[in-house]
Amino acid sequence: MNKFEYAPAPESAALVDIKSQYGLFINGKFIAPKAGKTFTTINPATEEVLAKIAYAELADVNLAVTAARNAFTKVWSKMPPAERGKYLFRIARILQERSREFAVLETLDNGKPIRETRDTDIPLAAAHFFYHAGWADKLSYAGHGANPKPYGVAAQIIPWNFPMLMLAWKIAPALATGNTVVLKPAETTPLTALLFAEVCQQAGLPAGVVNIITGDGATGSHLVSHPDVDKVAFTGSTGVGKAIAKAIAGTKKSATLELGGKGANIVFEDAAIDEAVEGIVSGIFFNQGHVCCAGSRLLIQENVQDEVLEKLKNRMNLIRIGNPMDKNTDLGAINSAAQLSRIKDLVDSGEIEGAMRWSPNCTLPSSGFWYAPTIFTGVSQSHRIAREEIFGPVLSVLTFRTPQEAIDKANNTPFGLSAGVWSDKGSRILWTAKRLRAGVIWANTFNKFDPASPFGGYKESGWGREGGRHGLSGYLKGQY
C-alpha cells in the first residue's frame, strides 16, 4: 500500500509585519537603548535574520525600573482593582483578536510548529490574561488574608521555549495582584514580547505598568540585582535559578523560580498501551522537547517493554519533521545553534556510556537547526542522559519490575517538576501519584496546561507555583 502523503499546507509569513529594528518598551514608548547597541534575532528554521533588537544595558534597566516604580506609586496602586482587571480583560481580548498574527510571529522567531503556536501557546496565553483579569477584584477571597498587598515592582525573566505563554504566566498574575512589571524575554525569542508591547498600547494600559527590555544574561543580571526591584520571577535553567537565589540572599526581594526537570513517565503493565504511546510522544516530542516538564525519562514495566517500544517506534516513524510554518508539521526546529550543540553533546554521552540510540529515518532540512526524534534504550540511572535535562527531542527509556521500583527510580533526581502515570487501575494511579515527588502529575495524559491549574516544582525544580489560586501568592506580600 502506498504511504498516505500530506500535501504542504504552509501558513503565510505575510500575516505579520516584522520591523527591521525594535527599541526597548519603557514607560509606554519604544525608545532606543542609551548606548545604541543591538543584536539580531533569527528564524531558527532557516537562519534568516528577522530583525535587529535593542540591547539593554544597566542605564536602560535603571530607566525601566524607574518607569515601573513610578507607574506603581502614581497610577497602578491607586487604581480600583476592578478597573485594573478591565485592562487585563482588554489585553486578553486583543490577544484573541490578533492570535493568528502572534502564532505566526512566534513560529518564525522560535521554530516551533505553527500547529502548536496556533492551538496551544497563543490561546493559552490569552486565557491566562482572561483568568487573572477576574482575580484582580477578588483577591480577598483567595485565602491570602483580608487585604493582600502587591510587592511593587516585579522583575521577570522568561525563557525561549514558550515565549508568549511564559510572558502571560508572568505578567497576568503580576498585574492582577497590583504589581508593575519589567520583563526581559529570552535573547533568541524577543519578537512576540515586543508585539505584546503594542497590545499594551492598544489596550491603553497606563505607561510604565509593563516595560519590556531586551538583551542577554547580563541584562537579566542587572535587572535582578536592581535595588528598587521588590520581586523576582524567573523561568529557566536550574543553574541560573540558583545564581538568582544567591544574588538576592541578603536582600528583601522575594522570588518565584520555575526551573529544570527530568520528568518520569511511568507506564504500568495494565496501561492502555496505544494511548500511553500517544502520551509518551506528546510528553517528549511536544515543542521539540524544549519543555521543562517533559516526560524525558520513560519508565516501562518490564513485561510490556517490547510491546511499548515497538508501538513507540512505529509511531515515531510517522512524526513529520520540517518547515514549522507547515500546518502538518509535528516537530519543528531546535531553537538555537547553542541548544542543538548541547543536545548533541548529551546524546554523544549516552552512546559513550553504553545506551542504545534509535531514530526513525527522516530527512532534515539543510539550513536551520534540526534534530531527529531520538530514543535511548538500555539506559541506566547513572547515565548523564538519565540525570541531566537534555531539553530536546531525546527520550531515555528505563524499566522497572515492581511499583515501588518505579517510584524509587522516578524520585531519584534532584528535580521534581512533573511526572506521568499510565494505568487502568484507579487505586494504582492514586498510590503512584501520592508517592511521586513532583508538582504536576499527569495520569493517563501528559503535557496539559491551564490557567486555573497551578504549575511548579518540588526540590530543585523551583520555588512557588504559577497559575490557579496558588499562583497568586507569589505576587502578594508576606505569602512566602
Add this chain to the structure above:
Amino acid sequence: MRIDVMKTYKLFINGSFPRSESGRVYEVKDSKGKFLANPCLGSRKDLRESVVAARTAHHGWASATAFNRGQILYRVAEIMQGRIDQFIAEIIAQEGASPTSAKTQVQSAIDTWVWYAGWCDKIDSISGSTNPVSGPYYNFSIPESLGVVAIFADAKPSLLNLVASLAPIIASGNTAILIANEKSPLCAITLAECISTSDVPAGVVNVLTGKFDQFVSWAGSHMDIDGIDATGVSKNDLTELKELGAENLKRIYSFNELQTTKRMTNFMEVKTVWHPIGI
C-alpha cells in the same frame, strides 16, 4: 540534708538521648551567673545523623493519617501539662523571667500545640483545591509536606518560640531538626523528653544544642535538608544561610506570628494531579 539529683542535658536524635559525638559541652549560667548545666556542643556529625533520622522517618510520618498526627500532637500538649513546673523553673533560670510570665509562656506553648493539633486534618481542605480546567479532565491540587526541615528558634520567649516553630512543621507531615538557641537550651531538651513519651515516632523530631552560627553554615549547606525555619537567625547569618541554601534551593522562611497557617503551608509543596474524564 538531701543533695539534689542534677540532670544531664543530652541531645535527642532518632528517639534516643545521646551525648554529642564531639564529646564537647558548653556551660550555661542563669541570669545571676550561677551554673545551670553543661549542654552538648552539637557537631556537624550530630546534625548529619539527625538529618538521616529525619529523612528516614519522613515517609511514615507523612503517610500517617492526619487524624493520627493530630492526636499525637495533642498528646504532646497533655504530657507538657504534667511537666508545667519544670518548664517554669527552666524558663525562670535561663531567661531571667518572672514566675508569672514564665507560667503564661508555658501555658501559651501548650495551647499552641493544641491549636496546631487541630489543624492536621484541616490544612489540606483549606489550602488544596479542585481546579476548573478547560477540558475533560479532573484536576486537583493538594499540599504535601516538604520533607526535612531545620528550625532555628529565637532565644526569648524560648519555649513558646520552640513550639510555635516545631508544632506546625510536624503537623503538616514534615520531620524536624530543632536547633535550640544556645542561650536557652534547657527547655528544648525537656521538650524533647515530652516528645519522646508522646508517641511521636523516632526521628520525626530531633533536638540539637550548640553554637547557632556553626549550625547555620552546616544546615545551610546540607543537601538533604529541604527547608529551614530561620525565625531565630540574625540578619547577617540569614544572608549566609540563604546563600548556602541556594545550592539546593532550600525553602527558608522567618515568621512573626506564632499561630498562622503560613507556618504550615510554607513548608508544604502543592501537587496538582490531572486525570481525563471519560467512559
